[in-house]
Amino acid sequence: NAGVTQTPKFRVLKTGQSMTLLCAQDMNHEYMYWYRQDPGMGLRLIHYSVGEGTTAKGEVPDGYNVSRLKKQNFLLGLESAAPSQTSVYFCASSYGWDGTEAYNEQFFGPGTRLTVL
Amino acid sequence: DQQVKQNSPSLSVQEGRISILNCDYTNSMFDYFLWYKKYPAEGPTFLISISSIKDKNEDGRFTVFLNKSAKHLSLHIVPSQPGDSAVYFCAEGPSASGYALNFGKGTSLLVTP
Numbered sequence: 001n002a003g004v005t006q007t008p009k010f011r012v013l014k015t016g017q018s019m020t021l022l023c024a025q026d027m028n029h030e031y032m033y034w035y036r037q038d039p040g041m042g043l044r045l046i047h048y049s050v051g052e053g054t055t056a057k058g059e060v061p062d063g064y065n066v067s068r069l070k071k072q073n074f075l076l077g078l079e080s081a082a083p084s085q086t087s088v089y090f091c092a093s094s095y096g097w098d099g100t101e102a103y104n105e106q107f108f109g110p111g112t113r114l115t116v117l
Numbered sequence: 118d119q120q121v122k123q124n125s126p127s128l129s130v131q132e133g134r135i136s137i138l139n140c141d142y143t144n145s146m147f148d149y150f151l152w153y154k155k156y157p158a159e160g161p162t163f164l165i166s167i168s169s170i171k172d173k174n175e176d177g178r179f180t181v182f183l184n185k186s187a188k189h190l191s192l193h194i195v196p197s198q199p200g201d202s203a204v205y206f207c208a209e210g211p212s213a214s215g216y217a218l219n220f221g222k223g224t225s226l227l228v229t230p
């Protein structure tokens with residue numbers, strides 16, 4: 001099993017350009033998440049999905065859009081990139097939440113380092 | 118306002134000694150607390166978790182303690198090894214989002230030989 005994979009690993013954009021980050025998981029997880037990590041800020045939730053065809057906003061959703069057309073894929077889009085979106089982006093997935101400790105574990109991808117000039 | 122606080126940005130410990138990483142939280146409604154470990158250029162990996170109905174959970178060299186009255190949890194690593202050098206994040210969940218985790222800012226642990 002590959003777990004959670006992310007493409008691309010690195011990307012440099014100019015202000016105003018658009019791009020899509022792809023996340024794929026092969027663990028048949030229902031829930032998927034996009035986080036961003038900035039220096040001294042920890043991980044902050046951008047958007048998440050609790051199943052195919054559903055998405056919801058997280059803590060810092062502005063400037064991003066997401067889609068979950070297939071259960072195994074979760075796409076993060078930047079329509080018009082801004083320097084403030086320079087960050088490392090992590091995708092994660094989990095079985096979900098049914099009150100069981102084991103199901104809280106989220107599995108993370110290796111990250112995408114994005115620089116917006 | 119950060120709901121999960123890791124007040125020590127960094128910690129240095131000698132190999133073989135105990136490492137203690139601390140985390141404070143503000144909201145008592147969360148049922149689980151988790152610790153993640155992150156190496157440079159890699160994604161975070163799950164380390165250990167604890168349910169709010171427990172006050173201790175052990176997994177090998179790693180033990181997490183939960184003090185609900187003080188809204189404090191700590192991760193103990195005994196004995197510490199150089200391979201433990203990483204950034205450690207504590208997280209609480211489920212969050213107001215319903216499913217995702219609220220992460221602290223992380224503590225960078227350096228274990229010296």
